[in-house]
Amino acid sequence: MKHRERIAAYRLLRERPLWKLLAADHAPELIGLLQGLLLDHERRLPSAVLHERLQRQLDVLRADELSRELPRTAQAYVAHWLAQGWLERRLPEGAEEEEYELSRAATQAIRFIASLGDGHAGRATESRLSLVIQQLVQLAGQTESDPDTRLAALQAERARLDEEIARVQAGQLAALDGKRALERTRDLIHLTDELAEDFHRVRDDFERLNREFRERIIDDEGARGDVLERLFEGVDVIADSEAGRSFQAFWNLLNDHEQAGRLDEALEALLARGFARRLGRDERAFLRGLTGTLLERGGEVHAVMQHFARSLRGFVQSRGYLEQRRLHQLLRQAQGEALQLRERLHATTQTGYTLALSGSRLRSLSQWRLHDPRSVRVDGRVQAAEVAAISLESVGDLVAQSEIDVRGLRRDLHELLGEHLRLSIGEALRHRPAVQGLGTVIGYLSLGTRHGVLSEDEWEIVEWQGGDGSARRARIPLVRFTREKRDELV
Incomplete structure (x- = not known):
């Protein structure tokens, strides 16, 4: 039975x-x-870029007689790889075209094949055993709940450190030889390279969580589901998930300045050692850019997590899930009715319904008629518009929706009324330019409703110069400001 289950799983x-x-x-x-x-x-x-580089490599391989035939074009191979799940395609925000990268499955397959030809990969090395022992000892100490046992272990560790300090002070240094140091360095490179690739898996986890939460919101038939209730309460369900909490803890550790500083110092010291010259160029480059690589890939995952959280919250706040839920219910209803009719109606049964399909009928090129732009030519002449009328009822809304320098307008009116006994808005615009264009006129009207004298039956044509240098005109109610109310404008 176990063999059968194992074979089915495979x-x-x-x-x-x-x-x-x-x-x-x-x-x-x-x-x-x-x-x-x-x-x-x-x-x-x-x-x-991917299509161009792939086509160039394909041409090189086809020119090699030892290479097997690769018949497809670069575009066809990219489409095939995308359909097989070996590539992933995304459109980053602000980008002009799509970007491609390897899927996690393709990366694992390539690393597995590469490890078969690497004699170092997969070997039981002294550094790996030392790392396992160190982690086990640390885990045993951190999980110890007996104070006496924990104290004895700490004292033993302090005694070992005192002995090592004494040996160093006496000039007795036991540094690793170059061969063992090189082995440990390569093991660390392999481990950190796998750690950097784990970001891809974490991003896939967030994508899966985003889909699951949306499906749960749509499938829930009640008034509010668990996820929906938490989103209405303002909870970030993506960050509050197990994957979100784990990544947030890792992200905080990665952005710890003290921790990052110690890592950079250790990498600089390691690359300055003599045995580091025996590392390959790619290995040294990987170590130099390790901190930046971790921050870059971690930052991408963090941005994805934040984007999913915002989009999920916006999906709920915009009530878009209600339309999705209604569509889902209609589809389920249609499926249920189709299942009920499957015994009575066959696939070839006439339903009496005609579905018009969009398409085009192919004809000879000689029967096509070219489009003549002159047949749909429109009159391009520009007509002068009538003077725009501004009513007092719209002034309040316009002021509320605009950022008008009312304080500057008050100051201008106060100064002008010191020179004139009375003043209309048109006269004020002739003495002081409309810095904010129509906003200046709206501001004067707003001040006129409180500090001016309004004429219900009289109108005034005001003129000002726009930001493009063109003249503007508007028809507004006649408002007069008098010197008697000059002090109210202070």
Whole structure:
């Protein structure tokens, strides 16, 4: 029974993108192309760049007689890889074209194949055993609840440190030899490289959570589901999930200035050692850019998490889920009715309903008529518009929706009324320019309703110059400001 279950599980895995890539017809060529384009150096490429580079590599391979035939074009291969789940396509915010990167399954497959040819990978090294022992001892100490046992372990550790300090003070240094140091460094490079790739898995987890939460909101038939209730309460369900809390803790540790400083100092000291010269150029470059790589990939995941949280909250606040829920219910209703009719109606039964399909009928090119722009030519002459009328009822709304310098207008009126006994808005505009254009006129009208004398039946044509240098005109109620109310404008 166990063998049967295991075989059934492997059959399901056989349909996964990772296994499909390993078992593809041209697997060596495909894996080599994917690794060279999107793993060894750049991890993400714009669509045009990926197509151009892939086509160039395909031309080189086809010119090689030892290479197997690769019949498709670069665009066809990219579309096929995307459909197989070996590539992922995204449109970053502000980007002009889509970007492609390897899927997590393709990355795992490529690393698995690469490790088969690496004699160092997968070996039981002294550094790995030391790391395991160190972590086990630390875990045992941190989980110890007996104070006496914990105190004894700390005292033993202090005694060991005192002995080591005494040996160093006496000039007895026991530094690692170059071979063992090189082995440990490469083990750390392999471990941190896998850690950097884990960001891809975390981002996939957030995408899965976003889909699950949306499906739960749509599928819930009650007034409010658990996720919906928490979102209405202002809870960030993405950040509050297990994956969100784990990543947030990692992100806080990665952004700790003290921790980052110690990491940079350790990397600089390590690269200054003599054995570091025996590292490959790619290995040294990886160590130099380790902090930046972790921050860059962690920042991408953090941005994805924040984007999903905002979009999920906006999905709920805009009530968009109600329309999605209604559509989902209609689809389920249609499916239920179709299941009830399947015994009475066959696929070839006439339903009496005609569905008009959109399409085009192919004809000979000689029967086509070219479009003549003159047949739909419009009159391009510009007519002078009538003078715009501004009513007092609209002044309040316009003032509330605008940022008008009312204080400056008060100051201008106060100064002008010191020179004139009475003043209309048109006269004020002739003495002082409309700095804010129509906003200045609206501001004067607003002040006139409180500090001026309004004429219900009289109107005034006011003129001012717009920001483009063109003259503007408006028809407004006649408002007069008098010197008697000059002090109210202070």
